[in-house]
Amino acid sequence: MKTDAGRSQLGRHALEGTDAARQYDELKTYPVKVLQIGEGNFLRGFVDWMVDECNRKGLFRGGIAVTQPRPSGKAKLEQLSSQDGIYTLLTRGLLGGKRIEEERLITVFSRMIDPYSAWAEFLGLAESPDLEIVVSNTTEAGIRYEQVAWKPEEPIASFPGKLALLLYRRYEHYKGDPAKGLLILPCELLERNGDELLRIVLQHAEDWKLPASFSSWVRNHNRFLNSLVDRIVTGFPEQAETYYDRWGYEDRMLNATEPYHFWAIEGEPALGERLPFHMAGLNVQWVEDLTPFQTRKVRLLNGTHTLMAAIGRIHGVDEVKQVTEHPVWGPKLKAAMEQELVPSVPISREEALGYAESVWERFRNPFIRHKLADISMNSISKFKVRLLPSLKGYVQLHGVIPPTIAEGLAALIRLYDVIRRDGEWFGQRLDGQRVPVKDDEEALALFEGTWARYRSGELELSGLASDLLGSEKLWDENLNAITGLHEAVCGYLQEMELVER
Incomplete structure (x- = not known):
């Protein structure tokens, strides 16, 4: 034929x-x-x-x-x-x-x-x-x-x-x-x-x-x-x-x-x-039990994906491989995976670090163009499952907030300074460019209203962070209860606002 x-x-x-x-x-x-x-x-x-x-x-x-x-x-x-x-x-x-x-x-x-x-x-x-x-x-x-x-x-x-x-x-x-x-x-x-x-x-x-x-x-x-x-x-x-x-x-x-x-x-x-x-x-x-393997994949591979999607998108980076090659965000996110995510995985540190190394190598695959926009779909639910357990585990182990996870959460909040046009939602990069975002409709509406109150002067940046972190509709719990998280997220948001100006 x-x-x-x-x-x-x-x-x-x-x-x-x-x-x-x-x-x-x-x-x-x-x-x-x-x-x-x-x-x-x-x-x-x-x-x-x-x-x-x-x-x-x-x-x-x-x-x-x-x-x-x-x-x-x-x-x-x-x-x-x-x-x-x-x-x-x-x-x-x-x-x-x-x-x-x-x-x-x-x-x-x-x-x-x-x-x-x-x-x-x-x-x-x-x-x-x-x-x-x-x-x-x-x-x-x-x-x-x-x-x-x-x-x-x-x-x-x-x-x-x-x-x-x-x-x-x-x-x-x-x-x-x-x-x-x-x-x-x-x-x-x-x-x-x-x-x-x-x-x-x-x-x-x-x-x-x-x-x-x-x-x-x-x-x-x-x-x-x-x-x-x-x-x-x-x-x-x-x-x-x-x-x-x-x-x-x-x-x-x-x-x-x-x-x-x-x-x-x-x-x-x-x-x-x-x-x-x-x-x-x-x-x-x-x-005998899949749980450690599932946790390993969700927290190290999927968790790093979710972290790099929020941070990468607000800084104008479009693909996973581009993040790994970025002179600032590449080393920073690799270190976060090894230092902030690995400790919460219930397997030996050696095994977890070996898997993390293989994950990073996969992210660098020159034949795959994995778009951060695709990874960032439904980021709220993904953050809850993929990153929140690691954040809490790090606090329990070290008594302080993991810096890059907190920065990723702040980046997600900043990306979700959203507007709605023709039935579609658009977030905002630090350079002011609007980019499409897809997530739960009620969650995006909540972000839209909270950011509007901040832009109008009704809320200070600290109040914006407090309201969003405290929303049980978003996180199923009040994240302000995690000691130091509000201060860390608010600090990163302040830096992002200065970059925008």
Whole structure:
């Protein structure tokens, strides 16, 4: 098949005589061991790459049946089918101080099934004796309860509903055989994602008045595993045409990712025999408790992101990499991560500092343009979750306010000197330029009113800081109760006001 540019399209025919063709042909002899619900960039740059690595090393020898969670994914699934399930993954960035640029053809998809046009084929996977694992990434919004009528002959829109019916089909087919339970690994960025998915599946079973023995089988003989994933997958690259010219074919499913990857799965290490990622040398850990890993990621990676977004935006910096390269803010924010955020993470200092170093290296990735405007969306709720615990932990340890976190809070308050135009909210940089901000409507209205009172002379700057820090609507508590915080934030706001003038 020729594209509009006269090139071939990636597929088995384009690989004739290559190692990739031999890998693809071998894949076709493997049983389908994995059902993947989600055709998007993340799973293709994370789980599918891992399965491909295991297959190359002879550790897994299994294929994947991929299906889209929503009808809108049909076009991507069709494109994948037209390429015989083959796509290229670019791994680009820094790792251990070295610049990495790698290309790999991923050949793990044995079947592409659209559940909305091939519902019977999708449910038929439940009867396969080879099926062992279900992985998913349907976004956080995908793991939620929606009441669904009992119409097993019709496609179900919700992911938990699809899974519930698939499991019931398997239960019936194998007459409740305990050995036929599945490993279910949701990759959605939702705390306790496996527990929540199990809860919703059981709720569907109750709604549909399915036998109590089915619910017992789901609970006792299937493993809904909580997991935490960590990798930035950027998707289709801007430089695709350059790669096409060099390869001589087009890959419309081309995907790009960073070198770093980490997957923590709550379960006993023996499960690694069924999913041999660790044996393949991949950074996958089977752990008793995900909490330390979640806290590590939220406070060090996400917390630093939130801190740099507020400080960077008011100073006119647009992207994460630009912050790391800034002669003032780069060193200052790196030091804040190590000195103000690391102490509150409930793991060894050595391990926390090692992770912090890897995070900073990821921020410096020359191939990723991560906009601070995107990171700063919903900054109020993000500050509460990502930075407030570190602020309190630092005060408890040292008896003083962490300076850069306080400066970040002041920067957020200053950025949220907002106005509303044509239904959109705009904050203000120190140079007076207006920039779009997105957050809770009531929160932004509160900031607008408080700043208006200050600009009119009704409030002093100290009163503005006191009113905003004391708002339980914003923070769920009165932050003025944290000794020294009001004074620190007010001091930074005063400096910012002087810069503006």
